[in-house]
Amino acid sequence: MSINGRKSLIILVFGSALAACTTSNDKSDITAAKPNGPVAIDRGVAAFRDICFAHKAPYTESYAAAARYGVKKFQTKEGSSWLSGKYMYSEGATDDQSLIVGINPKGLCTVRDRRRPDMADDSTIEKQFAAVIHSRYPLADKLHANSVSYTTVENWKTINFGFAFDYHGYNMFSSPL
Known part of the structure; x- marks a missing residue:
């Protein structure tokens, strides 16, 4: 077979392969796929990791960590x-109240992050929260299948970490319960 014949054969095979591909102008069934790569960590999960999870009670270092997220002027409050x-x-809280940090020096630290349209979906946020917990406590597990509370035991003490959607429109992360 001559060089021109090979070129013709290659063009014919390539052209047939392209002809087998179809295109459609109907975009009704085309959906944008989510990227397969890593998803950026949610702001609330990152704030929980850096403010609450990185420190232990009485959380004195947590105030400086909260300031890095724009949280200003902590006020002392009373609860019951x-x-x-x-x-x-x-x-x-931040100036726009989108991130609120609560610190009880006796053992509870919470981060509330206002839900917004550009957030990752709930299951992604829960997986990121679980990854933060498992980075220090690999045996931490959910109490129930539907639960978003992770529990572990260290030095005969039960430690709980909670994740919830509150009725004010915030994701709430707490350490430890």
């Missing part, structure tokens, strides 16, 4: 619960 009675805690 049926189980623990009255307690004091500090709460600070």
